[in-house]
Amino acid sequence: MKLKTWFQLGLGLIGWSLLCAMIFVVVGFIGEGFELLGPLSCLPMYILFCAAIFAVLMSMTTYLSYLPLYLSLGSTRKETWLGLHLMQLVLAAGCTAIAALLCLILPGDPPRDLISLLPAALLAILAFAKLGSAAGCIALLFPKVGRALSVVLCMVFSGAAGFVGASATMSFPDSFRLSLPGRATLIVGAVLAALLLVELLFQRRALPRYEVRL
Amino acid sequence: MSELVCKGITKRYKDKEALRDVNLTLESGKIYGLIGRNGAGKTTLLSILTAQNPATAGTVTLDGEPVWENRHALDQLCFSRELNIAGNSGVAGIKIKEYLKAASLYYPKWDQNLADRLIKAFKIEPKKAMGKVNKGMLSAVTITVALASKAAFTFLDEPVAGLDVIAREFFYKTLVEEYTETGRTFVISTHIIEEAAAVFEEVIILKDGALICMENTEALLERAVRVNGLAADVDAVTAGLACHHSEQIGRSKTVTVLPREGETLPDSRDVTVQPVSLQQLFVALCGEEGMG
Secondary structure (H helix, E strand, O other): OOOHHHHHHHHHHHHHHHHHHHHHHHHHHHHOOOOOHHHHHOHHHHHHHHHHHHHHHHHHHHHHOHHHHHHHOOOOHHHHHHHHHHHHHHHHHHHHHHHHHHHHHOOOHHHHHHHOOHHHHHHHHHHHHHHHHHHHHHHHHOHHHHHHHHHHHHHHHHHHHHHHHHHOOOOOOHHHHHHHHHHHHHHHHHHHHHHHHHHHHHHHHHOOOOOOOO | OOEEEEEEEEEEEOOEEEEEEEEEEEEOOOEEEEEEOOOOOHHHHHHHHOOOOOOOEEEEEEOOEEOOOOHHHHOOEEEEOOOOOOOOOOOOOOEHHHHHHHHHHHOOOOOHHHHHHHHHHOOOOOOOEHHHOOHHHHHHHHHHHHHHHOOOEEEEEOOOOOOOHHHHHHHHHHHHHHHHHHOOEEEEEOOOHHHHHHHOOEEEEEEOOEEEEEEEHHHHHHHOEEEEEEHHHHHHHHOOOOEEEEEEEOOEEEEEEOOOOOOOOOOOOOEEEEEOOHHHHHHHHHOOOOOO
């Protein structure tokens, strides 16, 4: 099994997620009149959000770039399949672990509140990754639909980025906050399972017959 | 001695049969030339031989083991594809150094020293994205991956496309050096036949998806001749022989003949018999009336 390249891709994505999260902090720092504590306390959440963005976009583009590339270099289809899942897992687990560590270190309410939501966040990143994979598979099978889908996903995530930036410091009622972790984990877990099923169905159809073209 | 064997390979697309019942055996320690017109099925064949694309029917085995999804077999194969990267290709944004790095991780016998030497010699710019460099540099990257992979069976698809004559000379020289030192097997698909003919130990000719010839280059060229003279004399001398590509100007006629095993050209003082080059033979075998 040759999965090193996929592992490295996952590590690279963690790096990009951290970098983008830092950009959110810097924007917040400037937006809040050069007050650092507020934006910094949101850093774990920004990391998780950026990981979700990279999970969906990278999983989708993997089908169009890394899949043909690695197959052309002698990878098996099984390796690319496993490698893709490994990359997604490394990204999700790595970013969640870093976010957890930061939640313990950083002061303020947002990090403390986020700790109980981390399992759900991990599942959510994986769910976004599966969404990207499903979109990538669709792009392989139906290129025009895939292109349209990638535009839609980019628009959705651009909007989401703005929302996260604006709502990071919003406070929610205690009753909502306390009941959220359990519900969120269940809901996100169910969504992940459904998306995983969709991804596997598409992969089963697309991968064996995939024709390498560079 | 390793053998890569393909049996009954057929590849069908929706409305086209790209390969038709291709059977061939590639032995280790040889340089094969794969030639055919555009669309003859060369790239499709190489893709199937290296398990990059699935065949509709038939099997490919390396020393008896199927190559499809077989890590052990794939470790001994390298198909350095021709990189035709359009602006919207998914690979266009990937940097050359990233491509070479991935290659170094996938090929177990990767020779980084050789790769560095070729990068320097071809003046490859590793920091550039694949979609941002010219055709010549993409060919140089293809060659670098193929040679540095050190794979026992190495396949190159149009390796010299876009390279200038000096770079092409360097490629052939390096290829022969590598072949002499290691005894690796190379299969080179090319349209620049005249230039590459000297390095081909065996030649494989594909026409419309079918294998029409696989033979030792020297033996093939010894058999093939061009017969020229008055049409009636040429017809008399070549009667019953496998004739290809006849040209007639006035009463004069030229025919390329490739006698089958056991057949010989009868002696005649009325016609001129000349040897043919591989390119002339290829044109005779694969050219179509009106284009030859």
